[in-house]
Structure formats: C-alpha cells, structure tokens
Amino acid sequence: MSFAVKEMLLAVLLLWGLMAPAQAGRHALLIGISDYGDPAIRDLEGPRHDVEALRKVLIGGWGASPGNVRVLLDRGATRGAILGEIEQLAGRVTAGDQVLIYFSGHGTSRYDSTSGLPIPHGSGAYIPWDGIIEGTQGQIMANLLIGNRDLRPRLDQLDRTGAEVLVVADSCFSGNAVRSANLSPTRDFPSRQQVLTITSDPALSGKVGEDVRPPPPPYPYRNISYLSAASDLELAMDIAASLLRQAPTLDSQPHGAFTDALLRVLGGERPADADGDGKLSHAELRLATQALLAERGFQHSPQLLPPAESDPRGQRDRALFATRPAAAVPGNGKAPPLRVALGKGTTALEPLVRQESGMQLVTGGTGDVQVAEEDGQWLLLAGAGDPISRIPAGDAGRALYLLRLHQWVQALMWRQGNANPFGLKLDLVPGERGGNFRYGESLSVRMTAARPVWLVLLDIDSNGGILPLYPNKQAEMNSLAADREIAIHNCAREPEGTDYLIALAFTGHPPLLEQLLGKEKLAFDDPALTAWRTLFADGKDGTAAAVTQIRVIKGEGKCPP
Template sequence: MLMNHFKINLLLITLVVQFIPTTALAAGKHALLIGIQDYSKTPFNSLKGPPNDIELTKGVLRERFGFSEDNLTILLDAQATHTGIEKAFKALIKRVQADDFVYIHYSGHGSQTADLNGDEKNGKDQTWVSYGARSSNEAHKDNYDVLDDEINAWLAALYAKTEKVVFVSDSCHSATVSRAVRRGEALVRAVEEDKRPHLLGKRPYSQLTTSRGIRVGAARDNESAIDNLKKGSLPYGLFTWHWVHNLQKAQAGETWNDVFKRTYAQVTIARGIAQRPYMQQPQIEGDRRKRVLGGDFTPLPPTVPVLLASKSWVGIQAGSTAGVTKGSVYRLYRPTESNPQTLPRLTITKVTPFVSYGRPKPKGSFQLGDLLVEENHAYHFTPIKVYLEADFPNGKDRPLLQAIRAAFQPNAYGTQPLSAYRLSNDPSDIDLRLQLLRPKRQDGQQLYASPSEALPKSFPDQPPELWILTAEQRLFKKDIKIQFYNPTEAVKLLQRILKQMARVRELKALQSHRGRTLPVAVQTYLLSPVSTCRNGANCVLLSDYGLGWHRKTGPYPLSDIEELSKEVLVTFSLHNQSKQDYYCYLINISPNDAIYAIFPDPYERMESARIKAEEKRELMTEVVLPMNEIGENIIQVITTTYPIDISLLEQPPLRNEKKLNPVEQLLLNAAHGRRGNVSTPTEEWAMKRVSFEVK
C-alpha cells in the first residue's frame, strides 16, 4: 500500500519517533520543557497544573530516560514569551547533532487564529498562547500567540538532524491545538480565538513532511481537557498525569500503543465518557508499535485496555466492530512474564459494537487501565473441516502427524488454538486438506509419479513439507508450503497460518443489521500508467510514490468495480450524505489473505477517520492502493458513530515458508487474533463489502 501524508498538525499532540534505551541515549539528549501558568495580564484564566506537569515530566526523563540537569532547558511563565520560545527552539536546533534524542513538552493555553497563508483546510491556524500574548494592543510578536506554522518549521529543522524527536502538549482540542472554554466544568486550558490578523500569519514556512513517529493528543479537536486534576495537594493536567505515570511504569517490550491505551482508559473514565461521549478522548497516530524503552519494531500481540472493572465483571475497550466475539478468552498482558498462561483471564459474555464485557478469573484480578491480549477466539461459524494425510503415515511421518493432530486439540490450559477447525476422517466431505509430502527436485523441478498426478511423488530420504490444499488437492494459496526443519516451530507456524485464514473468513462474513445502508458513499478513481500526459485535471504525476504519469478516470461507484488490470492504482472519495458525523474505515483483503487498513492509515490519530456531516473528502493525497496481487480483492467499508482501533483487524500476508528463519518468525509473531464478528444488529455501525478480480 502506498500512502502519502502531505500535512500533519503537530500542536498539542505527542510526537514520538523512536525511543532507544538509556544507554544508547547517552550520546546526546536534549529536552525543552515549557509551562505557562500565569495569564493574569490577559483576559484569560490562569492555570494551576503547568508547573507541576513540567516537574512530573522532568522526573520521568531523569529516572527512565537518563536525562541530567544539563540536558534540560525549562521555560516557565515570563521566560516563555513568544520571543523566548523562539530563541529556545533555535538554540535547541543549533545544539542538536545527528541521531540525538530530543524531548519537547508544552503545558499552557491553546487557541486559534485565522489562517492567512492558506495552509489549513479549516481556515484556522492553531496556536500556543505564550506568556504576555494578547495583553495589550502593541503590534509586537510577543503580543501574539505562537503559530503552529512556526512550530512545524522548528520541528522540520530538528528532523533534518535527527528523527528521535518527542513533541508533547497536553491541552484541549489536541488534534488541532485549540482549547475551548466550557462553562460549569473544571478549569480547562483554553482561550477564545484571536480575531486579529496575526503579524506572522502571511509568511511562508517550512512544512513538516515526515509521517514517521507517534503523535498523541490529550483530546479530540472538538473537546476540552482538564487542567486541575488534584493529586495530593498539587494540581496537574489530567492527561499529563496519567501519560507520565504510564511512562514511568512501562515495562520492557511494551509499546507506545500500550502506554496510550492505558492512558486513554484512565482519562476517558475520569471524564465520564460513558455518560458524556463528547468529553475528553485522547488521540494517537504514528508508529505506535515502537517499544517505549528502545529497540526497533518487533511484532507484538495487539492489546485492549480495561475500561471498567469490578470484582465480578470487567469491560474492555473493543467490541464487535474490532472483532470481539462472545465466548472469547482474554488474559492479562505482561510481556516479560515467563509463564503467561498462569495470568488472570477474562471470558467475554456480552459484546456491543464498541465495548465488551466478561467475567474475570480469579475475581477481582483486573483494574482500570490493565492491558489484555486475546488468548482464545470464539468463532461463530460452522467449523472448517480438515483432512490430514501423509505419504508415509506408518513410517517417518508418524510423529509429525501426531504433532499436527495435537495442534487441533485443547491445550493444557483448556483453550483450543484452532477452534475454527475440525479434523475429519472423511476425505469426501472436507473444506481443506493438509498433506505431508517429501518431494524430490531434479533440475529445479519436482518429480511426479505420472503427469496426471496432482501432487509430487514423495521419497523417504527427502525432508518433509506440509502443503495446505483445497479439497480438490490444489494449493489453497500460492506456495503455502511449510518445511519441517523444526517440527515444534513448524506446527506453531501452521497454527498461525490457519488462524489467519479463519480470520479472513470471519471478516468476510462481517455484516451490519439487515437493511442498514452506508451513510457514507464511497467512489473510486482509477489511475492507469501512461508514458506521457498533457497537463490537466486527469493527468497525475505520482512522483511522491516514485511513480510516473498516470491518467485518472472516474469517479465510479465502488460497487461497479468488477475487474481491474494489475498495473492500475485505485484511490477513493468519501461523501457523508447524512446530517451527523461518522467514522469511516476502508479495509482491503488481498488475494494472499493480507488485511490492510487503507483508510485511515492505522498510524494516524483516530479522528482522521471522522467524516463530518455532508462532508466530501478526496483521498488522493492520503492513499493510493496498488493492485499487486492477481486474484480476488475485497474492499470492505465500515462506518461507525464512535472511533475504533482499526489496526486490530490487520494481518500480514500468507508467505512462502522455505524454512523457519527471521522472516517466518515475523509471521509467527505478527499473526494476531482479532477477527470480524458475524453480525451485530445495531444502528451504530454499517458495513458494505465489494469484491473484484485483478488480472
């Protein structure tokens, strides 16, 4: 999948590119921490939490990431004027060397002003309300907010030197930086829009074009965030308190997504999200699978947070739209636990579109913010019948057959890893065939007993291979053959592959309430390669993707696409035809059983999926889908009234397994267990599936 992100708003969000271990950070560390509490010279309320936020952040940087006082630059109140912030950023840019680690934090009011240089879709620039801004009528930049354009330019200069940058701000409207005031609530960090034309608003600025990293916001762009969270005698920002404490508690192997999910659950419960769904909801985007305490990307199981907890029941923040099913079993997630099977479990007893509930074992073993992983999935379709056969069943293949059969049985803890399948003794009534072969190759070609044979001949002296076949003895997927160099790991790999296949089957069956139509219309544009193309609306140069000229045709209704050629690229447009906002998700199931979230990018914040009432959105600048695989492609469209973690539905492609090398291990670890639910009768979501052939 080819994706391009032309603009990323970075104010009042968290940008994390890559944390590395404390020992590696010693080469160069820099922190800029900005806290503004005193707004007494302005018409706005002063805040209470920013100085404590800064102390809290400083503490976690020192204790978990090895910062010293020499690494820290701190601006508080009168030091944090517009000029003071600008000078601090420029000094930071000058000081940073290649591959240094940079952490930036801002606590203070946020707001908006009119966009004067045309780089904002909504016509508004987001701002930091720096110390002294709007305190007089003086035409000096210290009397004006800090623009998001300025901050993006400073960050772009930092990224030219290092990608290890963290940008943090806890405030209202984090997705777009402004913080609105709501009367009758606890104190929030927000002020009204500055109606004056900004002195610096018409300038051209360097754009931050990197799409790497993680960005976490304290709230959605239409929400407020609490400033006055009391912990003991001290007030803090609600988001900062939970975010920093979850960083403090992060364990080896945990990802930024794990930290975010804990924080999200704690913040939303504190704001009463169940009763008031438009209250503070943090957002995340970026490479959230990076480990907090260092190391490159390592595939880890997807986690879901505990949202509600009592002694006898637990609620988790994932429902039928994320693939949770009644009867599935989840366990507590502790990546460093040597024997995870002994950890507490949760059996799901009730599933709603966005939240699921279950009974814990033992009782009282979960608390708010705990992370769970799926241990065993309950499928709600007729089991897939499998026939297992070998050419030497009473000889060399006997122990291998026994090991494969055991993989279909419940394990010592009572869970059945392959509950979607059932072994059959009747080869005439099956859905799938597993065949143990020992083929010999001569001049690169497999030897057959006769030209009419569907499978190659086996030889006792050859290494064993397990082929996954259809009932008619054809390869189920091209080159899905598992070599048994290591039988234990090969059986595990078989389990992962079969789980992936079951997951695709279940996702294809995902359907909304009968008669429910999509409120968001999806149309497609086709991009066909051409050698030359005259200038015009239908001539598209895909230089950002490393491709040449393409001719654009369309739009076509998604349901009209029946067949495409392999070289064609596809992009989409969305039109919310209703009077309310919806979240829209596009999922591609490829011929090799890969499941990709094509819109929004799973690394984007959850609010990227929101299509406002009557909004039309062209996705040309966000996603272009290549037709790389010949065969049936499926585009699945899901609309919801509440955001979901679409990454829970993704899975990598089935691969040609030559031997159990690191690539195979990637598949072993990455094949996670979220499968689409069969049906949920509700008006809160809708789904449409369209399939077409690529030739």
C-alpha cells in the first residue's frame, strides 16, 4: 500500500464562532494547486478536493457568504495572484473580522536535502502554479512563495488589523521525511518530494539539508494562531483516488490526510471536547486530529502555534465555537483495545496476544503497534511507523511486557482526548519540534492544571523502562496550586526510538505516592503504579491523564555530560 506525499499544504484557516458579533465580517481565501503550469512538476490529486470541501463547510456549515469566499485554483493560483489576494484581505478586514486563507500544493524547506535551496530556518517555501523546478538557485527562489520573505509581511498586515485568525498549516515548515527510514513493514509511504534541478549560482550560497537545527524563532503574531499538520521534520500525506479503498476519506474524494481528519473532527465523527465545557479549543482540535492521524497510520503530527511557552494571551485555549457543536461532544465508554499486527517471524507472540483482554490481534492490516523481525531482532513500531524499541528476536516475554505498557499508554491517550476535566496540560518545549528531537537537542517538559492537583510525571523509555521524573523529593510530595507550572529540562540522547511522557493528575492524595522517593525506575507491577493503573482503568472521578511522545532521531549532536 502506498500513499502519495503531499509535500506542502499551507492552510490559514479561520472557523467562525456561532456567537461572533453581528457586524463581524467573514472572509476566506482558498488556494489549491493540483495541476501545475510547469510540466516537470508532478500533479497532486488532493488540493482541488481539499478546497471544495472547505468551501462547502464554510458556506453550508458556518454561514459564510459565497461572495466573501475567494477561490484560486490551479492556473489562477499564480505567485502574484496569491500575494495580491492576501494584501487585499488585509486592506478590507477590521478588528473582530474572521478570516480564512487556505493553500494546498507542493513545497520544500531548508531541511529538504533534495532541494539544495538556502531557504531561511523556520520557514517553508511553497510552489505556486507558475513556479519552476529547473534553473539556478536564484531563478527557482524568485518563483517560490517563501514564508519569511513573502507571506510573513502580508500576515503581519492582517495581524495588525485585529482580525481573528486561526492558521492551520499542513507542513508549514515542510521538512525532510526523516522518519521514513523506519517505516512499518505493512505500510509504505514513499516520498513525493519535488526534486529541484539546480545549476550553479554563485550569488546564492548556504548550507542546506543540514543536521543541526537552530532554536525556533520567536512567535511573531498576536491575533493569528497556527495549527500545522506536521513538524519541521515531517511531510504531510495525500490520499490519492487509487488508495481510497485502503484509506477512505470523509466524502470518498482524494484529500490531504490532515484535511480529512480535520473535517471528521469538525463534523463530530471524532470526539474532541475533552474538558466537557461545550467548546472546541485550538488545543483540543490539535489533539483530536493528531489521534485520528495516528490511528490511521499517517506519519505526521499536527502542531499548534504559538507554542505553550510563548502563549501569554491564551491563544491555544481560544474556542473555535461559542456553543456546543456536534464536534465537541465528549466521548464515552472504555478505551478501545490495543490492535497488534504481527509480521513474519513473530508468530510466537500470537497465542500470548490473543490471551490479553486489552489487546486485539490484527491480520492483513495495520495495528496500533506492529512487531516485525529485522536483522535478528524484533522491532516494535507504532501504527504510524515510528520505531518504539528493539529486542532480541524470540524474546516473547519481553515483547509482551512492552505491548502491555503500550496498551496502558494508549488507554491513557484515549482518556486524555475524551475526559480532561482539570485542564491538565503536558507540553514539550520547543513546541515547534513536534516531538521530534535529534541527538543532542535540548528540550523541556512543562505541565500544569487548571485546578489544585497532585501531579506525577513518568517517562517510559524506548527500552520499556519506567522512570519517575516528578515528584522525586520530599518537598514535591504536595498538591500544586491551580495553574502553577512544573518544568523539567533534558536533552535528547541515544538510543533512537520513542519515549512516552505520562502526566497523572489526582484531586486527592495518590495512594503510595511516597514510595516514589529514592526510586530511579519502577516495575510495571510496582504497588504504587498498580494502584494508579487501577484508578484510571476504573474511570474514577478525580483523575486525569496527559500523554506526549518524544521521538529521538539519529543526529550528530551530543548532550552535555
């Protein structure tokens, strides 16, 4: 099974609140490029359907006037036309207006080693209808839409108007498919990066495709939020018509995988109002689309900007809707079982998996966790293809232990998306990394809750070790005041793989909490952990969970001793 990679989908999406002021204007600019003017540029199937689906949502679902929804499709989406339309928007909107700008098409970035272009750090570059892919660096760069050079000045104008804007950017800082080297044995996602043919140009120079990433630049906007489909090291996926049987879309038309997930959440197919307040916040929208993409095996993780550490205005918690829409109905029931797919050479696990009440064996498809044999080892992969861990081939007991761990993690992730009454937040800093960190890159973990709670932070590393990170001393054994932030600083270290950070919140004193003192690792059957797992499995009131992933990727960097 193969999916075409949509190399860039830049979307600036504003969804209108049902209680917006009567005088507020509603404006949309939808841009999609499926057929390019340069015959050397490969066409994409999804963009025209993405644009049409969003147009229907805006007009039919959210009351936009057809006259205020501008569409630039294919040959109408030239570089000049796109920039001109954005400038016109900035000239006619006022404070309180609501704006949508959506761009779907090819793109590249500095981290795209196939492009060889000195695109600025922290900026994507997008190919308009009249873009070219052969020539000197100067010629190709002049025909691109570069975020920092071309879009930033126009968005600054929009920001200064006071119009309310939510930017949904699929692969906004479109990077290399660095995770594609570790794909699932049952699914294949070949890169469709548009290869650029560049001749020598001494006027332009700069190291491109480099391994070291500088810190992300400060977030520049006050009234614009961004929801991107992927981090700067991920590509977004496009579901072509030939693949609709394997990956059906909402309307049975080709779409970007992220856009399809977004439409499903907004339509109520995916529960998203985790705190049950009747509103769908930007943060809840990100969590819901992220979970849906992961479940369907797509290898990119939606990211929300401004990052948590740069959000003094609370833009991440801004509500999309003022009353409860279908999309915001909280979920009910129990977490689904962990779906396990076994590859060739791992059949010894089959009877063990069948005996586990919280697991389901998957045949002929993609599981939440997949086990495959590779070079004399068993490789555990997440559904989206991320490597989890490696163990000696044939070690069924160790494999079952890891599967039980991930069944618990999945149950907590389901709980996070369906019931988070305390406003528990667990964020990685810098947020722009999307959970992808190369060896030696610094990171921080920040957690907080909207009401007084006792907090526990655990790290499940790629080897299955359970490391208690907080509390780890007597002074931390107390409840935390509402909105007090706990920050823990770290560095991405070997080995390559996936760590899960788990925050557990309790309104009452957690049983056996003091047993964490002095422990560097916990066993899965540790009395304290067993008691907490029981509380969460029973769905007890007074508990909440948050989970995030750290994907450690090979690189040249080193952590301090």
